[in-house]
Amino acid sequence: MQQRVKYYQTGTFTVGNRLLDEEKRTVQATKERNNSLTCGHRACQGCGEALGARFAIDAAMNAVNNKLIAVNATGCLEVFSTPYPESSWRIPWIHSLFGNAPAVATGVAAALRARGETKTRVIAQGGDGGTVDIGFGCLSGMFERNDDVLYICYDNEAYMNTGVQRSSRTPPGARTATTPPVGEHPGNSYNQGKNPALIAMAHNIPYVATASVADLHDLEDKVEKAMSISGARYVHIHVPCPLGWGAKPSNTIRLARLAIETGLFPLFEAEDGEIVDTTPIRKQQPVDEYLKLQRRFAHILKDPLALETIQAMADRNISRFNLVREMEVTNNG
Amino acid sequence: MDKPFAITLDIESSYSNHTGSWRTERPVYIDRLPPCNDACPAGENIQGWLHEAEEGKYENAWRILVRDNPMPGVHGRVCYHPCENACNRQQIDSAVSIHAVERFLGDQALKHGWKVEAGKDSGKKVAIIGAGPSGLSAAWHLRLMGHQVVIFEAGPMAGGMMRFGIPKYRLPREVLDEEISRICDLGVEIKLNSKIDDIPALMDEGFDAVFVAIGAHVARRTDIPARDAGTILDAVSVLQNVETGDTPPLLGRRVIVYGGGNTAFDTARTAKRLGASETMIVYRRNQEQMPAHDFEMHEAVDEGIMVRWLSTIKEIDDTSYKIEKMRLNDEGWPEPTGEFETIEADTLILALGQTTDSSFLEKLDGVEVERNGVVKVDESMMTGFPGVFAGGDMVPADRTVTTATGHGKLAARNIDAWMRGEKWQAGDRHEIAGFKHINPWYYTDAPKKLQPVLDIARRQSTFTEVVKGLDEDNALFEARRCLSCGNCFECDNCYGMCPDNSVIKLGPGKGFEFNYDFCKGCGLCAAECPCGAITMIKEPE
Ligand SMILES: Cc1cc2nc3c(=O)[nH]c(=O)nc-3n(C[C@H](O)[C@H](O)[C@H](O)COP(=O)(O)OP(=O)(O)OC[C@H]3O[C@@H](n4cnc5c(N)ncnc54)[C@H](O)[C@@H]3O)c2cc1C
Ligand SMILES: Cc1ncc(C[n+]2csc(CCOP(=O)(O)OP(=O)(O)O)c2C)c(N)n1
Ligand code: SF4
Ligand code: SF4
Ligand SMILES: [Mg+2]
Numbered sequence: 121m122q123q124r125v126k127y128y129q130t131g132t133f134t135v136g137n138r139l140l141d142e143e144k145r146t147v148q149a150t151k152e153r154n155n156s157l158t159c160g161h162r163a164c165q166g167c168g169e170a171l172g173a174r175f176a177i178d179a180a181m182n183a184v185n186n187k188l189i190a191v192n193a194t195g196c197l198e199v200f201s202t203p204y205p206e207s208s209w210r211i212p213w214i215h216s217l218f219g220n221a222p223a224v225a226t227g228v229a230a231a232l233r234a235r236g237e238t239k240t241r242v243i244a245q246g247g248d249g250g251t252v253d254i255g256f257g258c259l260s261g262m263f264e265r266n267d268d269v270l271y272i273c274y275d276n277e278a279y280m281n282t283g284v285q286r287s288s289r290t291p292p293g294a295r296t297a298t299t300p301p302v303g304e305h306p307g308n309s310y311n312q313g314k315n316p317a318l319i320a321m322a323h324n325i326p327y328v329a330t331a332s333v334a335d336l337h338d339l340e341d342k343v344e345k346a347m348s349i350s351g352a353r354y355v356h357i358h359v360p361c362p363l364g365w366g367a368k369p370s371n372t373i374r375l376a377r378l379a380i381e382t383g384l385f386p387l388f389e390a391e392d393g394e395i396v397d398t399t400p401i402r403k404q405q406p407v408d409e410y411l412k413l414q415r416r417f418a419h420i421l422k423d424p425l426a427l428e429t430i431q432a433m434a435d436r437n438i439s440r441f442n443l444v445r446e447m448e449v450t451n452n453g
Numbered sequence: 454m455d456k457p458f459a460i461t462l463d464i465e466s467s468y469s470n471h472t473g474s475w476r477t478e479r480p481v482y483i484d485r486l487p488p489c490n491d492a493c494p495a496g497e498n499i500q501g502w503l504h505e506a507e508e509g510k511y512e513n514a515w516r517i518l519v520r521d522n523p524m525p526g527v528h529g530r531v532c533y534h535p536c537e538n539a540c541n542r543q544q545i546d547s548a549v550s551i552h553a554v555e556r557f558l559g560d561q562a563l564k565h566g567w568k569v570e571a572g573k574d575s576g577k578k579v580a581i582i583g584a585g586p587s588g589l590s591a592a593w594h595l596r597l598m599g600h601q602v603v604i605f606e607a608g609p610m611a612g613g614m615m616r617f618g619i620p621k622y623r624l625p626r627e628v629l630d631e632e633i634s635r636i637c638d639l640g641v642e643i644k645l646n647s648k649i650d651d652i653p654a655l656m657d658e659g660f661d662a663v664f665v666a667i668g669a670h671v672a673r674r675t676d677i678p679a680r681d682a683g684t685i686l687d688a689v690s691v692l693q694n695v696e697t698g699d700t701p702p703l704l705g706r707r708v709i710v711y712g713g714g715n716t717a718f719d720t721a722r723t724a725k726r727l728g729a730s731e732t733m734i735v736y737r738r739n740q741e742q743m744p745a746h747d748f749e750m751h752e753a754v755d756e757g758i759m760v761r762w763l764s765t766i767k768e769i770d771d772t773s774y775k776i777e778k779m780r781l782n783d784e785g786w787p788e789p790t791g792e793f794e795t796i797e798a799d800t801l802i803l804a805l806g807q808t809t810d811s812s813f814l815e816k817l818d819g820v821e822v823e824r825n826g827v828v829k830v831d832e833s834m835m836t837g838f839p840g841v842f843a844g845g846d847m848v849p850a851d852r853t854v855t856t857a858t859g860h861g862k863l864a865a866r867n868i869d870a871w872m873r874g875e876k877w878q879a880g881d882r883h884e885i886a887g888f889k890h891i892n893p894w895y896y897t898d899a900p901k902k903l904q905p906v907l908d909i910a911r912r913q914s915t916f917t918e919v920v921k922g923l924d925e926d927n928a929l930f931e932a933r934r935c936l937s938c939g940n941c942f943e944c945d946n947c948y949g950m951c952p953d954n955s956v957i958k959l960g961p962g963k964g965f966e967f968n969y970d971f972c973k974g975c976g977l978c979a980a981e982c983p984c985g986a987i988t989m990i991k992e993p994e
Binding site: 128129130131133134135136137138139145146148149151155158159160161162163165166167168170171174201204205206207208210336362368369370371372373374377403 | 457460462463464465466468471472475508894895896897933935937942943944945948949950953955958960970975976977979983989
């Protein structure tokens with residue numbers, strides 16, 4: 121349905137909008153959303169991971185008529201949600217180990233197939249450590265076999281649950297418990313990093329996407345699309361961690377948004393190994409706007425070389441994914 | 454105790470874990486005062502009526518609007534809209550065109566004949582002197598409260614300076630007439646050609662209170678040495694004659710208007726329309742110092758009016774005007790330079806401001822009259838004489854239609870209370886929603902819609918309205934540019950972005966509530982609220 125006046129005050133930038141057609145509003149805006157990860161969980165104040173998980177799993181539940189099983193790797197998401205015998209999950213949910221969630225999910229999918237339950241779908245989820253480091257072998261196997269599982273990684277850029285140790289997603293320069301701000305090169309090393317979404321694409325699986333808690337419409341669209349496809353799928357969600365990043369809990373969304381606007385966290389979508397869409401930056405920001413809100417970068421703010429290097433990473437993303445371009449009039453309805 | 458190995462608790466959901474106990478600060482919903490509302494001299498709830506207009510609910514919007522101001526069609530055209538100078542959207546692109554939406558609503562009301570009902574009869578009777586915006590506004594509000602109202606107007610028509618000052622090309626008379634008759638339809642009696650000069654006698658006729666709003670109509674003059682004076686007129690009478698048509702002013706081809714206020718520009722533009730091909734404004738000071746608004750000067754210049762800044766008229770000899778150039782001294786005052794020039798003109802029109810003829814009020818015990826007939830009032834708009842209130846141009850304040858209208862409302866509220874032996878109390882003032890409370894990221898880029906303007910040729914020869922209204926699509930778009938400063942517009946950001954599901958959505962029009970059993974006080978909801986309708990407060994002990 122086309123509305124006559126194509127302008128809606130906040131467009132699709134806000135969670136809801138009373139002026140938008142119902143079908144253009146998010147799942148999160150509805151009173152009926154599932155609250156798959158509900159309150160009473162023990163995540164820190166302002167936890168981006170708790171938010172991202174509810175966003176993603178509610179969207180998936182909505183897409184598959186509430187027929188969903190989730191497998192969870194060890195990590196904050198598992199620990200804060202389910203200190204046995206209590207749980208904040210309102211879906212069938214299994215936890216096994218830190219590194220084997222993709223393999224367990226493969227097994228759940230196989231069991232459902234064996235029982236002829238073709239309507240119930242499987243999601244596996246974990247943190248960046250569980251996914252990109254220790255679980256990566258299992259994950260690659262799940263991709264290569266094209267098992268019917270959506271894997272969601274909640275990327276908070278370190279091993280948060282055990283006290284902020286470095287992971288392969290920790291950005292250059294960042295302070296963690298294992299990369300202290302001392303010596304000639306304080307903080308995390310300036311390596312080339314590891315981009316699991318691009319590696320997932322190298323498996324030519326049907327669907328790969330990156331998303332952020334700061335762009336809910338985009339995140340929900342991607343999860344919904346992932347659930348409409350069968351085979352192995354991967355969605356990588358950027359979720360700021362106030363504790364590990366040394367940021368104010370109220371800045372979680374702002375940081376996620378700045379990661380997009382600086383180019384440090386590019387949003388894109390790929391099908392069968394090819395990029396099909398990227399989300400342009402709306403109001404481009406220099407990287408220090410992002411870095412200065414986080415104590416983990418406090419020691420590099422006065423280091424021009426470090427700032428230059430991080431800005432160069434952002435610029436590389438911007439050109440590689442064509443992030444600065446005329447905006448399509450997407451937010452006018 | 455049939456529990457699994459090593460488990461001592463019952464299996465249950467996390468609802469038993471009340472994370473609200475972690476909190477040191479809590480979010481609360483608040484209404485901050487939108488800066489536009491704060492700046493409106495008529496005290497309109499602008500954000501409130503824009504909110505309805507955004508949904509296309511124009512009649513609701515109009516009903517909210519006329520609770521404060523009975524003449525949106527007039528104000529949408531002539532108000533100098535100080536609200537827009539305060540609008541937070543200026544910091545993003547440009548102010549919401551509040552006046553254009555107000556005008557649209559005013560015109561919709563006339564088109565559809567929307568009306569309101571008078572209040573239940575109170576048995577009290579109020580006399581109003583003067584049917585300008587201030588008197589008319591007071592009448593509207595007093596009728597809504599159920600009081601009987603009679604307006605005594607000296608002139609042959611109601612409207613005051615809205616009719617005898619502001620020219621038709623800025624305020625078409627159909628709009629003025631219809632908005633006045635809607636006020637009369639509430640049961641307001643207007644007695645025309647009824648000049649009042651004895652207030653005690655009037656009160657003896659059974660009025661419980663009087664509101665005086667006689668404006669400022671006496672033209673100020675200046676002494677210019679003249680050997681043989683040509684035609685010298687004053688601006689107010691020229692504009693009035695154009696309106697009444699009694700004596701259509703014969704101005705000639707070359708006209709000088711002396712003064713730098715809005716009246717000077719209106720007079721010059723009127724002279725142009727009456728056929729004066731060379732119309733020039735002569736003003737003692739410079740452009741920055743002129744009291745007229747820039748838009749008015751630009752519209753006049755577009756129509757071919759010439760302006761001579763820093764110039765005074767030194768001498769007149771029939772049609773020759775000796776002009777002296779001025780320069781600003783260090784204090785910024787104009788002083789003569791001794792450089793002269795002579796200009797030929799058929800008519801000189803003086804637009805040097807107006808004073809009030811309040812001599813009949815001076816006779817009343819306790820009434821204090823200042824320079825130029827201005828009458829002093831207290832914060833309840835009452836003069837020193839009990840039961841006699843005053844407002845509009847005749848009291849010390851900005852001389853605008855909107856201020857006069859606001860005074861009418863304020864006086865009505867105070868008169869209502871006074872007649873009951875009470876004192877009216879203004880409600881608590883909320884904190885102003887400043888731009889620092891706004892999260893601008895969320896608002897779509899949306900450049901302002903411009904109002905169409907009549908072509909120059911017709912502007913130079915006819916009194917057709919110069920600035921046109923917005924059509925419905927553009928008015929709706931413009932309303933939707935509003936940021937809803939300080940007041941929830943149900944964008945669902947708090948509801949969606951709480952990591953602890955601690956915001957309860959109550960449904961359309963009902964807003965949200967916090968669930969303090971689980972809210973951890975992270976402040977995300979407040980940070981991501983686009984319009985500043987949530988604040989964090991220290992957790993109560
Ligand atoms: C040329 C011109 C252009 C203007 N343009 C604008 C504009 O664009 N926007 C704006 O906001 N303002 C404008 N103004 C100012 C605005 O018109 C006045 O501030 C406003 O009308 C004042 O309202 P009022 O009710 O106090 O008095 P008025 O409008 O002056 O009304 C007073 C009424 O009282 C009547 N009256 C006077 N004495 C008596 C008596 N003794 N007994 C009975 N009745 C009496 C008069 O006849 C008159 O009808 C303009 C003024 C002029 C002169
Ligand atoms: C095999 C194994 N090694 C180590 C651990 C301890 N451990 C539990 S969670 C965790 C880190 C989780 O990090 P990440 O996956 O990024 O999730 P986050 O807590 O940051 O959300 C570690 C090291 C474990 N549970 N199992
Ligand atoms: S954006 Fe809306 S509420 Fe805010 S000042 Fe402007 S008109 Fe008023
Ligand atoms: S976002 Fe939720 S937990 Fe955080 S302050 Fe708001 S209501 Fe409380
Ligand atoms: Mg992590």
